[in-house]
Amino acid sequence: MALPKAKEDALAARLASLTLPAGKGWLASVRSEALSRLTAMGLPARRDEYWRYTDPTSLNAPAAPPAVRFEPGDEAEPFDGMDRLKIVFVDGIFDPAASDDLSLSGVTIERLALAGDTDIHWAQGLYGQLEARGQTPVARPLAALNSAFATDGVLIHVTGKAAKPVSLVYVHKSDTSDAILHHCVKLDAGACLTLLENGPAAARFSKVMEVDIADGAQFHHVRIQGRDHERRAVTHLFARLGAQAEMRSFTLTANGRLTRNEAVVELAGAEGRAHLAGATVGDGDFHHDDTVFVTHAAPACESRQVFKKVLMNGAVGVFQGKILVKPGAQKTDGYQISQSLLLDEDSQFLAKPELEIYADDVKCSHGSTSGAIDETALFYLQSRGVPRRRAQALLVLAFLAEAIQEIADEDIAEEIRGRLERWLARHGSTG
């Protein structure tokens, strides 16, 4: 079917600013397949149902709208002091000098830019594949664009228990940088990896991560998105879980003008568990969108979606979350909660929770709420001598607690709480 004229023009303008990275190996062919998917779909538009609450204009634009960097002052880098294998990208380009040696017991790590030229590679069966699968029933053109044009990324193959977390650090240097990264992570049966991500990466950042989690494997993911106030980001996490596999993914977002985080998760083997959580704090010109699609394709799997947003001074939060239970996925346990705490009347939360169930013996629940800070609780705390701002911070952290609890590692959870506390102290309160 031909694209509408407006979509065709937008796509042509965007494609004119991009070049397919050179290469002759397996990657070249999967890139061209991704490009065909993209040209068939066109770029997202506000009129598309899936983009009703988030304007993709700045994500589609041929050039990245500029964004100045955030100066964290004396605050330590995220995950600082943790024993981890650091892989650094500056404006979307791998920085070998700042990165650790890529060898790690239980894990093989390669750069996409180098591994793509071989004739045969394990990533051939993953790169662009989960993304392509994730295009139905809802189109995700920006993910296809990423698969076609990603300039760098890592291919991580986990064969055993990773000796330490792999930490992807995205440094933003140029005010006009436009980074496209694509990572593949493959966990063999019974393997185990903690993957950390942090940093803004660029003025505009597009990132796709495809994760294949084989039977009994465990994938833990914690991400702290960049704090640059003007940065824009669109990210996709595609994951497929085998039998008794486990995935936990948590994202902290503070600041950023526009963030769209999509997660597409398929529970393909029995008794898999997928937990997706996010804690978001936004002040002012801030638009944050969590779009989540969890498919239960096998029996006795458990999924949780826990997304909490604290919004002030006109910040906007979006949640589109779906649980699809396929025929035969009996004994499914699906849970979804999305909540916002609006600290003033200017801020906004838009939520679209969905359940679609084709099995009859399932337990699925979803809830979405939007509320203000509890003034009675605030007074109670103050009457015990807790200053108003501190009291408000305590209540905000309490509100976010359910999402933070989804982090398996207590030290990381503590770091996240500390970061939130400091953010709240800086951004203060209304009233």
Next chain:
Amino acid sequence: MLEIKNLHVKLEEEDKVILRGVDLKIGAGEVHAIMGPNGSGKSTLSYVLSGRDGYEVTEGSAKLEGQELLEMEPEERAAAGLFLAFQYPVEIPGVGNMTFLRTAVNAQRKARGEEELSAGDFLKVVREKAKTLKIDAEMLKRPVNVGFSGGEKKRNEILQMAMLEPRMCILDETDSGLDVDAMKLVAEGVNALRSAGRSFLVITHYQRLLDHIKPDVVHIMAAGRIIKTGGPELALEVETNGYADILNEVG
């Protein structure tokens, strides 16, 4: 300790006058009780003293050891030594009782320029005080007042009082919703805190609490004013004859 002069208060949202000239003076170490029918303004008095939003003071003053309370933020009043035991203690999901207590204790210490208590020292003190109030470790771990029974909530209020060591304690209908045993336990907790440097204002509907917390002075409040003041016998008189006689007598 506490001196209230000609206090007039109306609701902020509507033009409804609640307190119409309250005068009250409580000396150090004294226990005063305020009794009165529903709607007489007893609870409003406790809220206005502790600084809750929604009330407008149109006239008068309330001084704690010479410091004007009405100009302070609620947390400043607490640091100055005022404590209100709530009629309906507030549930705060997600905030652990222990975190809450420690935050409160240290916030007050900081406000007074004292050193904060270390986690170890705090734990020691809180365990000891909780034990006398029959508050177990489990209750300390749970979120503030969440899933607590009526009695547990009130005991938790007294625990906060014991930890914060205020000089002026206001107990707002602390007996409401308690059975006799729970009331006794709460009263024992309060009595243990009585001292020469600490005063109490006990607000109650019924005389029965005053069997356990013996007041020095009893005030009867009606229509936003204190209409009669006497000794403990005044409470017994109310118990026997109700408020009607006193209201008639005062006119």
